[in-house]
Amino acid sequence: MSAMAEGLPIEPAEPWLRRWKRSLLYGRNVDRSAKARARVGLAIIAFIVVYGIIALRLVMFGIVADSRSPNRVIADDAVATARPDILDRNGEILATDVRVPSLYAEPRRLIDVDEAVELLTADLPDLDATELRARLSSKKGFVWLKRDITPAQEKEIYSQGLPGIGFLNENKRDYPNGPEVSHLIGHVNIDNQGIAGMEKWLDSHGLAALHMAGLATDRLQNPVVLAVDLRVQHALRDELVKAREHFHALAAAGVVLNVKTGEIVAMVSEPDYDPNDPRQALEPSRINRLTTGVYEMGSTFKAFTVAMALDSGKVTLNSSFDARMPLRMGRFLIHDFEPQHRILTVPEIFTYSSNIGAARMALSLGTAAQQAFLKKMGQLDRLHTELPESAEPILPRRWSDLTTATIAFGHGLSVAPLQAVMGVAAIMNGGILIPPTFLKRTQQQADALGKRVIKPQTSEMMRYLMRLNVEKGTARKADVPGYYIGGKTGTADKVVNGRYSKTKVLTDFMAIMPADRPRYLLLIMLDEPKATPETHGFTTSGWNAVPTGAKVVARIAPLLGIEPRMDLPPADQLILASLKESR
């Protein structure tokens, strides 16, 4: 190279023979040295490019190589994708993934189908031989033989050494608490995709997209924490199961709602099912009555009527309404269950649960006011929670004066019970309507979501009425000492073949605890409870839903951290007096 750089210009003194050859090869007037320099330059560039590419590839391999191997590991198993764990509010496991082996076959690689069928049916007796033969004889590349086999079976089949038969480890959803939280948590299908309850909600909120991208295969996803408290849930369910047996009811349901945050701490709809065996969920009697059923709630709706009247300012606690005679509306007569035959004040209407009084109260305010109020309280629209299952309320086709009168005491408008719970919670908690949730929620989040629907004073008056109803009214059996419960009963005649039945009823009971400082709202609902000797032939709420509610409160109040307070003064001193002071 150095010789070339120095040897410019090249000596023209060449032997003649060489000169002749050169002129033959390159032509007479060509400067060979310039050409050579250009060639060397070209060679340099070519080498730089080649080595540059090699260096670049090396760097690329260095960076990318690592991410390849784990992908291959994951592709080997985890066909049914992983789901995050679901925990209750205290961190107890409600749903988790466990790995189970599944058996598959590659029919093309199978040598002797008959032998395989024989050996496999010996190990897995519940496998259908003809179907198995059909599957193994097919020309497919891959068929599932049996999902979710035991490790012992896996070992047995593995030791037989059949070609074309293999195992994949799959994620299987496990619900350790069985039917305890069934309706709330829902369940998954064989491919670990949520098809009901919170499991479905998980899928519709990003998990499905993760699965599509093949990312949700590892266990490293953050667990989902629900608002439900497993202990409270169990206590509620246990009492409801007992109540359903005792009163021979078709169904029993209950909700515990935190009125300050809208968190659903427990929700039971009995009969329920075991999410580990989701086939049970298909039976129509096992639906979730709290969100997918709509019911006429009966007298508990009087809470809405009285709250509306008090909030309008046109009615006070001292107002009175004529309940001397049954109220005639066209062809219909509205009766009271416990007729007093006199003029009743607002607290009396509430505690005697007077249909006439409630109807007159609603009529005095008018249909438009009632519609607006119920709309505001969220009773006329479908309630959307995280649960995919929800039912639309059944509104009257024509909202006449008669409809106004009947809705005032809870007939003529069917709502999902959870919806009514939300509305009553707003009446109790100081007048803030908070959409209920199944996920854990902080007070700040709840405050941001809540909107004021009634005045705080109205709420306080309503809590006074609720407490009074336990002290003197229809819910006397709910007075668990120490917890200062307030409550409203409801008994609705069920509609059978388009007519109100005289014998089949739906009873419910809404309880606020404690009534002076509201924290939790409890709903107990019994579908067609029967009379027992202790109830003296009655099937009204005060005889079945209320005692059940009292038992539930006595069990769950300590779990919810409600401090028992003995010897509290009656409601007119404790709640009503503070109301007057604040004015």
Added chain:
Amino acid sequence: MILRIINFIVIGALVLAAAYVYRIKYEATVQAERLAKLRDEVRRERDKIALLRAEWGTLDDPARIQDLAQRFLKLKPVEATQFDTLDHLPDQPPDYMRPGSKDPIGGMIEHLEVPVDVTGSVTPPHTPNAAPAPPAALNPSGADSR
């Protein structure tokens, strides 16, 4: 001459570099294999943990605990009357213990000079040491009064 020395040095360096790179590459492979193995182990452990947690969840199911408790324990559900608040606790008893004393209860008993209220109609007890006085009577001056 110098050029030749440089050439030899470069060749030597090249051989060394190649050997070094080979070693690094080999080590990296070993490490990568170890990593994959450990990852697999971690995954397996995690699966085992999940299985154990699921089992714990089953064993810890409130329904099962309730059933067991009802069968084997004499405990009953708590009632509201069984709760009390901290301000209902009696005052802390005064400290009778002398520093260095090994027998705190003995020290307390020594301190207790049972006040025997003698009125006209009550005969003083014959053996004042036999009956321990009710705790309410024991209110020495050292007790703090809140």
